[in-house]
Amino acid sequence: MQESTTEQYHYLQASGELGYNMTNDYMFRMVLQRDEETLKGLICSVIKLPREAVKSVRIENPIELGADVSSKEYQLDIHVSLNDDTCMNLEMQVVNYNNWTERSLSYLCRRFDNVLKGQDYTTVKPVYHIGFLDFTLFEDHPEFFGKYQMRNSKDNYLYTDKFNLYVVDLNRTDMATDEDKAHKVDTWARLFKAKTWEEIKMITRDNPSMNSTAETIFLSNSDFEIRERCRAREDAIVHEQFQKQQIETLTAELTKANEEKKESDAKLAKVTEEKKKSDEENALLRQILKDHGIDV
Secondary structure (H helix, E strand, O other), rough: OOOOOHHHHHHHHOOOOOOOOOHHHHHHHHHHOOHHHHHHHHHHHHOOOOOOHOOEEEEEEOOOOOOOOOOOOOOEEEEEEEEOOOEEEEEOOOOOOOOOOHHHHHHHHHHHOOOOOOOOHOOOOEEEEEEEEEOHHHHHHOOEEEEOOOOOOOOOOOOOEEEEEEEOOOOOHHHHOOHHOOOOOOHHHHHHHHHEHHHHHHHHHHHHHHHHHHHHHHHHOOHHHHHHHHHHHHHHHHHHHHHHHHHHHHHHHEEEEEEEEHHHHHHHHHHHHHHHHHHHHHHHHHHHHHHHOOOO
């Protein structure tokens, strides 16, 4: 997206609620795909890279505007090549399916397998999987910006700096560190979560470099095809949440039924054992009476 003067930004004339903000994964993807300045700015902020260090940034899996995203095979995570020497995955995730740790590692490992045939393993490109989550990943360990790497479990010695998994909890900007704030990671999180144009204007007023992002959000919300896909994504998420709730309810009911059956089986086994013991005692008593010439 080309630079504009402040007067040329259309979003400044908007007011009220946004149609869709960037927690909608389709909107998230389209804004980053349409606006290279936003993509560069976000990456530099998260991995603490000086803007002048970005020589090139390229989305490797662009999607066609209006393409169907209802298929389970369709992925909205963004594959990025940074300076042709670093691989990145960027992903917005709203629903907690309780599998993020395994899922994110699977994605990261696939990207890490980037050594070309015939080349030495030392040529592997550094990889980052950056997840922006609209939920808290570890309830017993809340954190705004978590950075995970492979390290020695005894002394924390770094195994490699080429394998990086980052998690940004969009709901815990209150826990942002001074370092997070210095690199404006918390500002990006607030921008992603903003629900009104007034909120966005307050953010860009103090962060003019994000004008381009705000304008792209506005233009994307003004595009019928994008709005339709955003709506479809929200409908799909609502359906997924309903299914998840149904599965959890049915699982809980099945667990309860199994526990009740186990309890019932235990009681039946106890009654059966007591009856067996009583029958054996009665049989012994009858035998004793019979031995004494008493018929019963």
